[in-house]
Amino acid sequence: MKPKQKITPIIGLEVHIELKSESKMFCSCEAEHFGVEPNTHTCPVCLALPGALPYANKKAIEATIIVGLTLNCDVTGVSKFDRKNYFYPDLPKGYQISQYDMPLAKNGKCKIEKGKWIRIRRVHLEEDTGKLIHTEGASLIDYNRAGVPLMEIVSEPDFESADEVKSYLQKLQQLVRSLGLADADMEKGQMRCEPNVNLKIEEEGNIFFTPIAEIKNVNSFRFVSAAINHEINRQLLHFNQTRIEKGAGNKETRGWDEKNKVTFPQRAKEESSDYRYFPEPDIPPLEWSNAQIDSLKNQISELPDAKKERFMKTYTINEESAKILTENQMVRVYFEEAVEIGSTWGIEPREVANMIINKRLDMTKLTPLEFIEEINKAKQKTDMSEGELIKIIDDVLGRNISAVEDYKKGKTNVLDFLVGQVARETKGKSDSNQTRKLLLEKLQ
Numbered sequence: 001m002k003p004k005q006k007i008t009p010i011i012g013l014e015v016h017i018e019l020k021s022e023s024k025m026f027c028s029c030e031a032e033h034f035g036v037e038p039n040t041h042t043c044p045v046c047l048a049l050p051g052a053l054p055y056a057n058k059k060a061i062e063a064t065i066i067v068g069l070t071l072n073c074d075v076t077g078v079s080k081f082d083r084k085n086y087f088y089p090d091l092p093k094g095y096q097i098s099q100y101d102m103p104l105a106k107n108g109k110c111k112i113e114k115g116k117w118i119r120i121r122r123v124h125l126e127e128d129t130g131k132l133i134h135t136e137g138a139s140l141i142d143y144n145r146a147g148v149p150l151m152e153i154v155s156e157p158d159f160e161s162a163d164e165v166k167s168y169l170q171k172l173q174q175l176v177r178s179l180g181l182a183d184a185d186m187e188k189g190q191m192r193c194e195p196n197v198n199l200k201i202e203e204e205g206n207i208f209f210t211p212i213a214e215i216k217n218v219n220s221f222r223f224v225s226a227a228i229n230h231e232i233n234r235q236l237l238h239f240n241q242t243r244i245e246k247g248a249g250n251k252e253t254r255g256w257d258e259k260n261k262v263t264f265p266q267r268a269k270e271e272s273s274d275y276r277y278f279p280e281p282d283i284p285p286l287e288w289s290n291a292q293i294d295s296l297k298n299q300i301s302e303l304p305d306a307k308k309e310r311f312m313k314t315y316t317i318n319e320e321s322a323k324i325l326t327e328n329q330m331v332r333v334y335f336e337e338a339v340e341i342g343s344t345w346g347i348e349p350r351e352v353a354n355m356i357i358n359k360r361l362d363m364t365k366l367t368p369l370e371f372i373e374e375i376n377k378a379k380q381k382t383d384m385s386e387g388e389l390i391k392i393i394d395d396v397l398g399r400n401i402s403a404v405e406d407y408k409k410g411k412t413n414v415l416d417f418l419v420g421q422v423a424r425e426t427k428g429k430s431d432s433n434q435t436r437k438l439l440l441e442k443l444q
């Protein structure tokens with residue numbers, strides 16, 4: 001008989017995020033590589049030509065420290081770069097400049113949905129690799145991405161489900177976007193994540209752990225969930241068939257095959273000793289004073305959670321509306337501008353919020369001022385009674401006797417002229433269809 005098992009997934013996450021930067025991490029080449037002609041943003045440093053020396057991008061270092069601070073990390077102000085050695089053609093130097101034992105930030109935590117805290121092991125800075133493009137018969141390499149500043153955020157294995165991972169990734173994405181430090185678009189490869197997954201299996205008083213698998217190439221929120229859920233099921237099945245437990249040498253790297261919705265073995269997972277880390281001799285160690293760190297702290301703008309709460313309080317809107325309005329910087333700025341203009345017209349923030357959220361007006365086609373004018377017009381229209389309108393129509397007809405005569409003679413196009421006259425009198429508050437109908441009744 002099959003023994004009863006209690007399964008708890010243990011999931012940790014490595015997240016790589018490309019930082020928004022004018023230049024690359026260790027040279028002055030343009031960092032933009034999306035949709036750029038291959039190998040046009042390169043130089044002796046990022047192509048690793050002999051004798052070329054790297055120099056570190058200060059803004060990228062500051063950005064990483066800021067992210068570390070917002071993730072409640074210790075930022076000690078002492079750090080250094082290291083060489084991570086491995087051979088692969090997307091890495092022109094034969095090593096990646098990364099950080100080993102002295103990351104810019106460590107020991108933080110991040111709150112995800114339902115108030116759960118995820119411990120952050122470290123936040124460090126490194127350089128991105130080139131892109132391999134596999135065509136029929138050849139593999140091509142584009143080094144435009146080689147050397148682009150790449151931030152890595154490593155969590156402790158505190159996640160127990162794919163949903164928790166998803167919530168965390170959304171949190172990180174929102175955070176770096178609101179800080180203006182990265183776009184973190186997963187579809188564009190600006191944010192990539194590698195979950196490592198294993199299971200704790202409790203069975204008749206015994207506890208077993210399955211071997212850890214690290215999953216590569218998961219590049220969308222949907223794939224992350226699918227890959228983790230598949231891996232959980234696969235490991236349980238595998239354990240029950242083989243009873244192989246976690247142990248030295250059986251960590252593995254797996255890929256995600258989106259077409260068949262399965263993970264597949266790639267190669268044995270390297271231990272850090274395989275990378276022969278050593279300090280980067282061409283870049284001096286980094287030191288930061290407390291005053292410098294404080295000044296970075298002061299640069300941190302309002303964070304997403306605080307912003308959401310402020311919106312709910314200040315504008316008396318519900319949490320869902322606040323979430324939608326603060327998620328995207330463009331929408332948020334637009335809303336706040338429109339609310340400010342609207343306040344002088346007696347338009348409530350809630351009305352502005354509704355118009356934006358329900359897409360009753362197209363904010364991409366209107367300035368905030370025009371947006372408020374449209375809301376105002378719509379309000380005025382419904383405010384004008386039919387009685388008031390009829391009074392104005394009578395007035396207009398009385399002043400345009402010759403036009404009325406013309407109409408009676410069959411010149412029906414004067415109707416448009418009369419509708420326009422009424423609109424002018426009402427300063428645009430009248431509804432033209434209603435005006436036309438009432439005019440026709442009078443003229444008959």
Ligand code: ZN
Nearest residue numbers: 027029043046
């Ligand atoms: Zn370069």
Ligand code: MN
Nearest residue numbers: 016098126152
């Ligand atoms: Mn990395």
